[in-house]
Amino acid sequence: MTGATRVPAAAGAQAPFEALRGRLQQAAAAFADGPGALEGILRGIVDDVDRAVREPLEIFPVCHHSPASAIAMARRLREKQPKVVYLELCEDMAPLLPELRNCRLPVAVQAFASEVDGFPAEWAPLSVVAPITEASAEYQAIAYALETPGVELVLVDRSSDHVFQWQPGGRPAGPADADPDQPPAEEEAALHGDAVGIEVGDLRPRFAELEEYLLRHGRVRHWSEWWHQYVELPLGDSDHDTYRQVMLLIGSLFRRLAPGDADRVGVDEDRERYMWTRMREHLAATGTDPADCLYVCGAFHAASRVAEFGVHGSDTFTIGPRSASTWQYGLIPSSHAAIEAQFGLAPGSVSIAATQWAKNVKRSRVRPFRLAGQAGTKAPAKTAKSAKAAAAPAPAPAAPGAAPPDRLSGFLQRPPVLDALDEAELLGWSVDIVRAARRAGYLASTADAIAVFETSILLAGMRDRARPTPYDFQDAAITCIEKDAVPGRRDVRRLVEIMMGGDRIGQVGYDALPPLARDVHDRLAPLGLKLQQRGVQRALLDLASQPELKPCSDVLWMLRYLMPPGTARPIMGERRLGEQPIQESWDVALGTHQRALIELGYEGVSIEQVLEQRLRRAAYGPQATTATVLQAVEDATLYLRSRRLADELGTRALEVLATERTVDGAPEVLRRVRRLLAYYRTSEPVLPAWIESFVKTGYAHYCTLLPTAFTDEDATVRQVAAMLGFLFSMEGLALSLGCDRTQLELAVAQSHPDEPARVALLWSAQLHLGRLSRAELRARCGQLLGNPLVVPAYPRYLSGFLHALEPVPQLADFVVELVSNAFAVLPDPVLLPWLPTLIGTLRAGGAELAPLLIREAGRIFPGRLAALDTWVPPWLAEPAPALAAAPGAAGQQGAALLAAHPATCDALARLLGCDGGWAQAGPAAGGAVLAARHPATATALAALLDG
Incomplete structure (x- = not known):
């Protein structure tokens, strides 16, 4: 680190802290058995305080959200009335500060970059927030500068871009990187999202042993309680010099006892060099007298020892350029819980600080600064005492090199004041x-x-x-x-x-919202809701009688798509392709999710523009699949009603499909293509060119992949069934567009699966193509059920047939037949162990197809229990396959039987329309002719007579 340069005391005058140095040297010698490292630390602390108080540009050390700092700041501003206020805050956030008038504190100033250039892509989006509460010294400085004519407020800290440039070893940890074992943060504690927090006056020991020592000997549980007891209360009524010197002492102590983390020390010192460089640049450009300025910074940085410290410091620091990332700026709501969660404070500490601030204001009679029109605050009455203090002229500035008297000695030697019990x-x-x-x-x-x-x-x-x-x-x-x-x-x-005050939640006013957020509020105004109010509100939209509310419905559906869950939740009504809603009911919580709406405004000027950008990003992203692009097409049609965008994204889906080599998204592709086809067929005179090309390309694409998918272990049965569903359901359209059915037949013929479910799926495909009859399929399944070695695998065959209902829905009655036969044939010792496997297979493998199966079973089985005894299953009532064969020996026996009984044969011939057969050919010949014409009847009759 750069060593400190001590400013010599005025000639003939004793340095104000010499007596304190002597006493600390004696204490170090007594406690450490001689001078050494302890003496160096103690004397160095006094040197840091001495150097800071001698600086011509007055340094005002603060602690973030400290009521004592806020009171001391308000008092000093009224006394000194500086013309320039330098504030430790990201310099690029300055244009937003006047918008604080339109907000209710606490709020946070935010810098946001959704598209990064110069940073790793996984860091996006970048977000930096600086929370501001009323009980904070920086708010007092901002309110004073903005409300006092002729006062300039200059932010001097590094820009938001440099915050990420200077992060050692990668992106800083935010709330999203918290311990996964911890319970999730409440909604109010997550108002800052994953943003990196910037606070003025980060004052906490970085030496773990020191903090543990202070907590143990202070008999407190956490750091917030220690600070409240041993710093806030003693400094609440102290004078300006005492406050400054004590805060500088604490900052120097924590700085000198911090662990030697080179990366973090380097970032801290670079920030200090940055700020002093900016201040000297401003002083040189404006010619302002340093005595008319006030530098507000954290006590940790006020005790800096860099060479660039002070108005007479060196000018060796070079500020690097910002990256090419595009930053957006806005105000987002904050809360006490969000501040505590982001900066590691104890729960409730910021609320207690707000209560302490109100007590300090009342007790000290200090009139704090507030922005005119600030929502949620009320300017205190101007008493005679405060008016007299405000009208009093500012004391003459101290001469350069001079320093106020030593207040530290008295403060450190004074015993703690024990407040009486109230x-x-x-x-x-x-x-x-x-x-x-x-x-x-x-x-x-x-x-x-x-x-x-x-x-x-x-x-x-x-x-x-x-x-x-x-x-x-x-x-x-x-x-x-x-x-x-x-x-x-x-x-x-x-x-x-x-x-004690509760978790106060801030709100960004309408005038401070980005254009997109104001546009949303304006378009939802016909609903008559208090959109700025937190909580859930119910909106009822009768679109039939109030068609003017349809634009509100469109906005709500887009908000549901773009915003976090719960922002706009439909209770009644849905949006589907080709359907017009009649009534809708919504739960709207726009005020609760105001931060998300503001960040949405960083992406565009209207929600339609943002939605279109999101859809394009999803369709053209590196992880885009055919299913995701088709979803984007459907969303563009559903929410934007943009045929132009849908056609563009549909062409993109065609390009992605041609490059895919897996069938992972086949079920989703089939579902969405079917839905889009149904919509275009009912709403358009002709199909769009892209969807015709998609069907044609998809037909050839899935035919090519089908043989491999049947044997690929990575492809599931559901995915293969979806491929067949695409090929079978789109076959008519594909053939009309010039596809060849032979390609599908060859793909099925080249498929040779081994897994039972895939075998059943292949049989179903062969049945659909006419390569296998239902009788042959029934015979194969009967052989499976009759083979004891195959019975344990029978549920997997059923799973394949169940998935086959997607491409071949006419098999529903056959699947019912297979399940019924299993329950009828298998004995209980085999069926009972097999039943849980069957139920699990049906539930896991085809839950969405089960309703089709249940409907078919309800159609086949009798509706009453009494009819079950006489009920004959339809598959048993059908003739056996052997009866349909050509007449053989049984047919010849039937002909002989008919010739032996001519009277019976004549009666039967008349019934069948064969009159006159006996006269021409004789009885034997007539019987033969009749038997040849009706072989099944002859065989049945022979069997009946023989019986």
Whole structure:
């Protein structure tokens, strides 16, 4: 690291911190048995404070969301009234700050890049947020600069692009990279999404052992409680010099005791060089006197030791160019929970800080700065004391090189002030938490309120505090009220947080929204909903009687497609190709998902434009498949009603199909092509050229892949059945377009599967093509059922036949016959172990085809139980295959029998229309002729007479 350059004291004057240096040297010698590393650290801390307070450009160290920092900032701004405020915030976010007037805090300033150039593609989208609350020093500085004429606000921190350029080893971890074992964050805690958080005043020990030591000896649970107890409360009423020196001391301590992570140290120092370089550039360009400026930064950076520090620092740092990524900027809603989750703060700490801020404002009589028209805030009344303080002239600036007196010595030597117990406040807390607990389902009573009151005092006393803090009260409430289980949605810890101020959620006003979001609000205005309001609202659309609401329906369907689940959820009504809705009912939560709507505005100026971009991106992406492109075609037709875009994407689907070498998406391709064909046949006079080419190409494509797919282990039976379904259902159209049926017949003939389900599928295909009769198929299945070695595999054959209903739906009655025969023939010892396998196979392999099977079974089987005893299955009522054979010996026996009984033969001949046969040829010849004409009847009659 670059060493510090000490500014010498004025001639004849003693340095203000010499006495403190001497005492720290003595302490180091006493505790460390002689001067050494400890002395160097302690003296270095004092040197850092001395250097910062002597800087001609006043440095104001802050901690993010610290009420003490906010009060000190408001007080100092009214005293000093600087003409230029330098703020540690990404410099490219400056144009957005005036829009804070149209928002309700807390909100976050966001930089967003959906398409990156110069960064790895897997980083996209890039997002940086800087949350702002009312109880923060940066908001006081922003409000002062924007509301005071003649004051310039200059953001001096690195740009959003540099935030990612300077990340060591890759993209920084965000909320999306959290521990997967942790429970998912609540909706309010996820308002920032996966954005990288930027905060002014990141002040926390980076040395784990130091933080553990402070927590253990401070008798606190987490860092937020330590800061509240040992920094916030003591500095809440301190003067300006004491506040600055103490914050500089803490920043220097944490900086010098930080672990030697070269990458992180390098980024911190580069940020400091960047900021001081920007400030010197501005001073040189404007000629502003440094005494009229104020530099607001985190205490960690205020104690910097880089060579570029100060207005007289070196100018050796070169700021690199930004990448070619296109950045969009906007304001998104934030919340206390989102800030706590993103920056690792204890739950409820930001809410407690907001409560402490309100107390500090009331106690100190400091009039904070607020933006005019700020939603959700009310400017405090201007008392006589505050008006007098505001009208007082600013003190004369200190001479360059001069420093304020030493306030650290007195602060470090002063014993902690023990605030007296405020019984009224604690009693109010105790009563309120019991009331809230009862509403949440706890069996709390007055005795619990008394117990919470006494336990709070007890815990505070054990922790050397006379006055219980909100954290002591929270622990006491959990101990006394929360028993074995939480009866409702919220535990006692959450109830205390709500009681102390709750998770305040910000809102971006209409005027600060991007054009797309304002357009959505305008187009949904006829619904009469409060779209800015959080929560779910019900919208009823009677499109038959109010056709003017159809554009609202279109917007809601597009929002459902583009926005996160729950933004627009249809309760009644659906959108399908070729159908016109009559009534719709929606649950709309646009205010709850305002961040997603704002980020949608970064992609375009209208939702139609964004939807078209998304569809093109899905169709032309490197992972695009034929099924995904066809889905894009359907969505373009369904939501945009764009024939131009649908034709373009359909041509793209044809290109993707020609390059595919697998059949993974065949079921989805078949389903979507069938749906698109049905739509175009009913709504268009002729089919689009692309879909005709798609059917023609698909027919040849799947014929080519069919023999391989039958034997490929990676291809499932459902995928092969989908291929056959495409070939059989599109055959008529394909042949009319010039395809050759011989190609399909050859593909089936070249298929030789071994797996039972695929064998059954092949038999079904052969039946459809006429290469196999149903009688022959029945005989093959009968042989399977009669072979004990094949019976265990019979369910897999059934699975194949069930999938065959996709390409050959007329086989439904035959599948019912196969299942019925199995239940009729197999004995219980074989059937019962086999039955679970059959049910599992049917459920896993063809759940969507089961309704077709059930309908066919309902048609075949009798509807009443009484009719079952006399019912004969249709397949048993059919004649046996042997009866249809040509007459042989049985036929000759029938002819002889007819000749032996001429009277019977004549009667039968008259019934069959064969009069006069005996006269010409004689009885024997006539019987032979008759038997030849009706062999089945002759054989049956012979069998009957022989019996």
